[in-house]
Amino acid sequence: MPRSGxxxxxxLRDGRTVYLNGEKIINHVDHPAFSNAIRSVAKLYDYxxxxxxxxxxxxxxxxxxxxxxxxxxxxxxxxxxxDAAYAWARQSCGWLGRSPDHVASAITGMITHIxxxxxxxxxxxxxxxxxxxxxxxxxLYLTYAIVNPQGDRSKSPGEHTRNQFHxxxxxxxxxxxxxxxxxKMLGTAxxxxxxxxxxxxxxxxxxxxxxxALSFALPLNTQGIRxxxxxxxxxxxxxxxxxxxxxxxxxxxxxFFEDVFVPWERIFVYxxxxxxxxxxxxxxxxxxxxxxxQARYAVKLHFLAGxxxxxxxxxxxxxxxxxxxxxxxxxxxxxxxxxxxRSLLHNPIQYGNYFIPNQVLLYACQAFAQTIYPQVIEIxxxxxxxxxxxxxxSVLDFNNPELNHMIEATQYSSVTSAIERVKLMxxxxxxxxxxxxxxxxxxxxxxxGPHFATLARLYGRYDxxxxxxxxxxxxxxxxxxxxxxx
Ligand SMILES: Cc1cc2nc3c(=O)[nH]c(=O)nc-3n(C[C@H](O)[C@H](O)[C@H](O)COP(=O)(O)OP(=O)(O)OC[C@H]3O[C@@H](n4cnc5c(N)ncnc54)[C@H](O)[C@@H]3O)c2cc1C
Numbered sequence: 085m086p087r088s089g090x091x092x093x094x095x096l097r098d099g100r101t102v103y104l105n106g107e108k109i110i111n112h113v114d115h116p117a118f119s120n121a122i123r124s125v126a127k128l129y130d131y132x133x134x135x136x137x138x139x140x141x142x143x144x145x146x147x148x149x150x151x152x153x154x155x156x157x158x159x160x161x162x163x164x165x166x167d168a169a170y171a172w173a174r175q176s177c178g179w180l181g182r183s184p185d186h187v188a189s190a191i192t193g194m195i196t197h198i199x200x201x202x203x204x205x206x207x208x209x210x211x212x213x214x215x216x217x218x219x220x221x222x223x224l225y226l227t228y229a230i231v232n233p234q235g236d237r238s239k240s241p242g243e244h245t246r247n248q249f250h251x252x253x254x255x256x257x258x259x260x261x262x263x264x265x266x267x268k269m270l271g272t273a274x275x276x277x278x279x280x281x282x283x284x285x286x287x288x289x290x291x292x293x294x295x296x297a298l299s300f301a302l303p304l305n306t307q308g309i310r311x312x313x314x315x316x317x318x319x320x321x322x323x324x325x326x327x328x329x330x331x332x333x334x335x336x337x338x339x340f341f342e343d344v345f346v347p348w349e350r351i352f353v354y355x356x357x358x359x360x361x362x363x364x365x366x367x368x369x370x371x372x373x374x375x376x377x378q379a380r381y382a383v384k385l386h387f388l389a390g391x392x393x394x395x396x397x398x399x400x401x402x403x404x405x406x407x408x409x410x411x412x413x414x415x416x417x418x419x420x421x422x423x424x425x426r427s428l429l430h431n432p433i434q435y436g437n438y439f440i441p442n443q444v445l446l447y448a449c450q451a452f453a454q455t456i457y458p459q460v461i462e463i464x465x466x467x468x469x470x471x472x473x474x475x476x477x478s479v480l481d482f483n484n485p486e487l488n489h490m491i492e493a494t495q496y497s498s499v500t501s502a503i504e505r506v507k508l509m510x511x512x513x514x515x516x517x518x519x520x521x522x523x524x525x526x527x528x529x530x531x532x533g534p535h536f537a538t539l540a541r542l543y544g545r546y547d548x549x550x551x552x553x554x555x556x557x558x559x560x561x562x563x564x565x566x567x568x569x570x
Contacts, residue, residue: 089126098305117316149223152185169379178384193368227277229268242292299353308344329520385418447542457528
């Protein structure tokens with residue numbers, strides 16, 4: 085049987101070290117800062133267990149696990165992976181960014197290009213291969229921290245002279261493993277996941293940054309791992325006042341490693357700056373994980389389109405031509421991302437035995453996605469006016485009979501009741517303007533790296549020859565010459 089939500093929740097009771105608001109949290113699973121988000125993930129596993137054909141496949145050892153672990157050995161399997169990601173994204177309307185299928189896809193994408201690791205180091209390749217099988221067969225929920233903390237971005241980690249362990253690096257090497265110290269950003273879902281993949285996305289300089297050039301995976305309860313959670317939006321939310329934060333606040337954390345032991349069998353890259361880059365960009369890791377992201381993003385944009393339309397119906401502006409144009413713009417963005425996502429699934433490139441989405445198309449999709457999210461939010465803000473602010477202060481206002489007639493009068497709508505209007509408007513604000521909503525704008529702009537880096541990757545892989553050939557051919561044509569001599 086696939087794992088259940090209950091099995092997942094129990095596995096999180098592992099004694100990990102989480103800090104929040106100055107306190108060390110003893111039981112993070114039932115803590116008001118995290119418990120609903122954990123239950124939302126549990127529902128994903130329950131959904132998976134009740135939709136086994138759509139969501140799972142059978143591993144060589146006979147377990148049924150999530151399709152994100154399935155190697156795309158045919159076009160059909162690639163499409164099925166995408167359908168499963170889409171179905172899971174619909175369970176949170178796209179608001180759980182780092183659902184368990186994201187990092188599972190990254191590891192699976194490394195395995196499609198395991199030859200690259202074999203060439204680099206047989207031992208490290210073996211460790212990765214065995215880790216993939218281990219995590220796949222247990223259907224583990226992994227998160228990752230693959231960005232070095234900001235510090236001074238004009239310097240690489242090795243040039244941060246004041247504190248050489250500002251960024252996670254190797255303290256010492258031992259016979260059975262290494263000791264690491266320092267920080268990584270930004271472990272989204274570190275309180276929800278079971279293990280963490282640590283790696284490096286930032287550029288590193290050979291010779292200067294070797295001790296920071298590593299990648300490994302560990303359980304999140306490993307001794308010395310500190311999860312420094314950001315402020316919880318869930319903790320202060322209610323279903324009525326902030327329904328998205330109430331259910332889907334996946335949290336983000338700085339992950340601090342206080343002299344943590346990492347055994348060799350969990351180390352995939354060691355002291356090799358080039359391999360750190362290749363791990364994501366030279367394999368299908370980034371491609372498969374961000375194809376999953378585009379499934380989620382398409383779902384989220386459709387949700388925002390529907391939310392915006394419902395809001396305009398409630399405020400009676402939905403028949404104005406300019407309002408329909410604004411709504412159509414959101415629908416246009418949602419449909420474009422959906423089309424790009426389907427194209428990633430259905431026009432793959434064959435690499436050995438595997439069918440991999442087109443990398444250039446993925447970069448174009450990422451760059452476009454990063455640009456349009458703030459635009460979509462701005463459109464909804466313009467349509468919302470003050471309606472998302474002129475609301476009862478909290479659910480408690482409904483408990484005071486003195487306020488009832490005033491809420492009825494001020495929350496009037498021609499098409500629905502006062503309470504339904506309040507519920508909808510609070511949902512809109514949580515999506516576009518609350519601290520939870522603002523964090524999502526930052527997330528969509530940055531989770532796959534800064535925009536300039538996405539464009540730099542696109543520039544490097546785009547088929548410029550194909551593009552410039554047309555210019556050359558046109559300029560060299562006889563007609564053109566004739567035109568010039570006339
Ligand atoms: C909500 C959220 C969740 C996240 N979750 C995760 C996660 O789970 N795991 C993970 O590993 N990471 C995660 N990230 C981190 C994310 O990957 C990084 O934010 C992203 O890679 C950008 O890095 P940075 O934030 O350090 O910004 P920087 O790299 O410092 O860039 C910030 C800005 O500085 C400018 N800039 C910086 N360098 C240059 C340059 N060389 N040339 C020109 N301009 C430059 C650009 O304007 C850029 O947009 C998350 C981020 C957010 C916001």
